[in-house]
Amino acid sequence: MTVVKILRFLMWKFLLLVTVIVGVTTLMFVLTRLSGDAAALLSPPEASDEVVEATRVRLGLDQPVLVQYFDAVVGAFTLDFGSSFVTGQAAGALVLERLAPSLSIVVPGLLLAALLAATIGTYAALHQADARGRLLMAGAFVLDGIPYFLVALVLVLVLAINLRWLPATGGGGSASLVIPIIVLTIQGFATMSRLTRGQLIDALSQGPVTMAKAKGLPARTVLFKHAVPLAVPPLIAYLGILFSFLIGSLLILEPLLNYAGIGQLLVRSVNQRDFPAVQACVFVIAVLITVVNIVMDVLVRVLDPRLRTKVA
Numbered sequence: 020m021t022v023v024k025i026l027r028f029l030m031w032k033f034l035l036l037v038t039v040i041v042g043v044t045t046l047m048f049v050l051t052r053l054s055g056d057a058a059a060l061l062s063p064p065e066a067s068d069e070v071v072e073a074t075r076v077r078l079g080l081d082q083p084v085l086v087q088y089f090d091a092v093v094g095a096f097t098l099d100f101g102s103s104f105v106t107g108q109a110a111g112a113l114v115l116e117r118l119a120p121s122l123s124i125v126v127p128g129l130l131l132a133a134l135l136a137a138t139i140g141t142y143a144a145l146h147q148a149d150a151r152g153r154l155l156m157a158g159a160f161v162l163d164g165i166p167y168f169l170v171a172l173v174l175v176l177v178l179a180i181n182l183r184w185l186p187a188t189g190g191g192g193s194a195s196l197v198i199p200i201i202v203l204t205i206q207g208f209a210t211m212s213r214l215t216r217g218q219l220i221d222a223l224s225q226g227p228v229t230m231a232k233a234k235g236l237p238a239r240t241v242l243f244k245h246a247v248p249l250a251v252p253p254l255i256a257y258l259g260i261l262f263s264f265l266i267g268s269l270l271i272l273e274p275l276l277n278y279a280g281i282g283q284l285l286v287r288s289v290n291q292r293d294f295p296a297v298q299a300c301v302f303v304i305a306v307l308i309t310v311v312n313i314v315m316d317v318l319v320r321v322l323d324p325r326l327r328t329k330v331a
Contacts, residue, residue, distance in 0.1 A: 028320075032313045036306070043305040044095040044298065048088055051294045078104055091298060100299040105288075110295035114281060114303050120189075121273070121280035124199040125265045131200070132207025133258060139208070140215025145242075147220065156213060163209035168271050171202045175276070189278030199276060203265050214257055215250070222249035252323040259315035263308045 058075035066074075075081050079101070082090075094100050100110035139155050146152035175198060179187035186195045222228060223246050231245045269282030277283075281300055288296035 032316070036309055036313070039305055039309045040095050040302070041092060043301055044092050045088075047298045047301050048091050051292070051297055052084070095298075095302055100302070101295040103288075103296045104293045105291050105296070110293075110299040113296060114284065114299040117279065117281040117284045118303060118307075120278065121266075121269055121282060124196055124203060124278075124280070125262070125269070127196075128200050128203025128207060128265060129258065129262055131204040132211055132261065133254075135204065135208040136211035136215050137254075140212040141219060141242075143212070143216040144219035144223070156216060159209045159212045162205055163213070167202050167206040167268055168275055170205055171198065171272060171275055174198045174201060188276055189273075189280075195276075195278070199272060199278060202272060203268065206268060207261050207265060211254070211257060211261060215254060218250040218253050219246060222246040225249060248322070252319045255315055255322065256319050259312035262311050266304055266308060 058071050058078060058080055072081075079087070079090075091100075098111050100114075102108065103110050103113055106113065139159065143152040143155050175187050178185045178198060185197050186192075189195045189199075228241060228245045228249070231241045236245075266282075269280055270286060271282075272278070273280045273282035274286050281304065284296065285300040285304075287293075288300060
C-alpha cells in the first residue's frame with residue numbers, strides 16, 4: 020500500500036470510530052430517557068413533588084432534551100460523562116476502574132482460546148481421516164453448544180463448592196480469576212478450533228502449498244512456511260469478533276459470579292437508571308471493541324498480501 024492509500028485507510032477507520040461514538044451515544048441517550056424518570060427513582064418513596072424536582076435539578080435532568088443530548092455527545096468525545104447518580108463519583112473514572120478487572124479475565128481467556136484452537140485445529144486438519152481428529156472436532160462441537168453460563172455454574176459447583184479449590188465468587192484475589200478465565204477460554208476455543216481446522220484444510224489445497232508438496236519439501240516446511248501464512252489472516256480477523264463476544268459475555272458472567280467488572284457495573288447501573296454510568300459503560304465497551312477490530316483489520320492487511328492493495 021502506498022502512503023496515500025495508508026492515510027486514506029486510516030482516515031476511513033477514524034471516521035468509522037467517530038460514527039460509532041455518535042451512534043452509541045445517541046442510542047444510549049434515547050434508551051436511558053425512555054426507561055423512566057431517574058429523579059423519581061432516586062428520591063425516597065414518600066418524597067414530595069418538590070423533592071423530586073430538586074433531585075431532577077441536581078442531576079441536570081431539568082435541562083431541555085436537546086441540551087442534554089448535546090452535552091452527552093460532547094462529553095463522549097471529551098470523556099466527560101458527568102457524575103454517577105448513585106455514587107457521585109465521576110462516571111468515566113468509575114468505568115475505567117472496573118475495566119481493568121474485566122480485561123484481566125478477557126485477555127487471558129482470548130489468548131488461551133487462540134492457543135488451544137491453533138493446537139487442536141491444526142492437529143484435526145492434519146488428521147482428517149483419523150478417528151482422533153474427528154473426536155476432537157466432535158468434542159469442540161459439543162462444547163460450542165453448551166451455554167457458557169451453564170459451564171460457569173458447573174465449574175462453581177465442582178471446583179468451588181465440592182472440591183473447595185477455588186472461591187465461588189469474585190473478590191478472592193487471583194484465585195477468583197480462574198473460573199471466569201476457564202469459562203471464557205472454553206467459549207472461545209470451541210468455535211475457533213473448528214474455524215482453524217477449516218482454514219488450514221483450505222490452505223493445504225491451494226496452489227502454492229500443492230506446488231511446495233510437489234517439490235518434495237519437508238512436511239513441516241510446507242505447513243509452517245506455506246500453509247499457515249494462508250490460514251492465519253482469517254483467524255486474526257476472527258479474534259476481533261471473538262473479543263467482542265467475550266466482552267458481551269461479561270454482562271451475564273460477572274453478575275453470576277459476583278465479579279466486580281464493567282459487565283456487573285453496567286447491569287447494576289441499568290437497574291438503578293444511573294444514566295451517566297450506563298452511557299460511560301456502553302461508550303467504553305463500544306470504543307474498545309471497535310478499536311480492537313480495527314487493529315485486527317490492519318494486521319490482516321499486513322499479513323495477507325492479497326489485501327495490501329485495497330484501501331478499505
